[in-house]
Amino acid sequence: MNPFPDEIAGLDPQMDAALRDFADEVREEVAGRAPGFADRMRARLAEARRKPERPRGRVVEIVPERRAQAPGGRKSWIAAVAAMLLLVIAASYLRGLWSPRDPVRFREGGVAITGNLEQGTLRIVTDAAGGCVRELDGGRIVLYIHHGTDLGVASSREVKLDEGELWVNVRPASGPFRVVTDFGNVDVKGTVFGVNLAGQQALIRIERGEVSVQNSAGSVSLVPGRRARVSGAGVAPVTEPESNTLTPDWVWNLEEKANGAAEDQYYRSSHKQPSKGN
């Protein structure tokens, strides 16, 4: 007798019959090796019936065994998930407290930052209304990037100014730092200075410290009270008197905004923290 109400399309009838016959044989053999199975089961079921049933009124979900879980197992899962959630929350909280300062301290207007510093592909481009304060070397070097600037950052020690204006604050004993332009390079040690690419020339002004401006045609040393002008790659840089040696207002504006943004962030984060004793 075919016990199956359904058939598998394309199944070899001999294969099907042989397997059914095989199963019959094995079942008989196995049942023959388990004499009194029904009696033993009767005894065990009778024993199970004697056990008190679960108290009424308690809702017990009854599911097939593959989905069923021991109550202890379920509790332990819930505890494990809760512990994981607490860990994630704690990690997020601590990360917020201990995370290093964002190297981009401030940005306004249109600022496009692409690439990354580690690979030497970092590029910062500001539009006509943009501005940005970016730190390098853990804050020892601060770049103030004016609007309309295109700056490539090759490393923490060298940037390439392709367009616009850049002021740099290099803290004393910070090591060498270089601004590369098409007209020449500016090497500094512990100073505040600016490089402005204006038309077909580069103007370098300095507030304090000393910088060396050089290109293939020559080099000059620049100190406060003078500015350097580089008109072309083949023209040696020249220095000339500079009445305004102060850092321009736009740099201070950016600095103030960056500090204000940092303060806002601090207050926001501090107000999120649970207060104790208040």
Place this chain on the structure above:
Amino acid sequence: MVVVEAFHRRLLGYLYIQTGSHDLADDLAQEVFLAAYEQRKAIRSEKALKSWLFTVACRKASRSQPRTRTQPLPEPGAADDPSSPEVISPWSGMQREKAIEFMEGALRTLPAEDRELVTLRYFGELSIKELSETLQMPMGTVGVKLGRALEKMKKHLLARGVTFGDLLP
């Protein structure tokens, strides 16, 4: 007890093929029936009972086997060693014991998932719909997988010069 009478042979046969041990099959079958007794209020009908019993039996059998699901059971006897297949040709006068040994050998070479499907079908006498419920896979998938598993068995037997027809009494 009606349930035990109705299903114990099928369960014992299925569990024996899955575990390879008569004692273990006996123990697991008892556990399955006890579990069914404990969950009796949740089992809605006789049809549901059949799928339920074999679902539980599947789980108990797989838990008793530490192997991965895709690893076939070792074949008993050197005759089933793939590196030195015993080719018997022409085939004649095969004894029943030998036929069962060949079939069992072919079944044991199947990956665990295929073997589970074939044994549920033939030892548990589950329909395609019941297989679908028990294994939680679409009915079409059950048919395709079962057909492929049987083809594997057929190839295994043919490599030894045996056809399914030879194994019929």
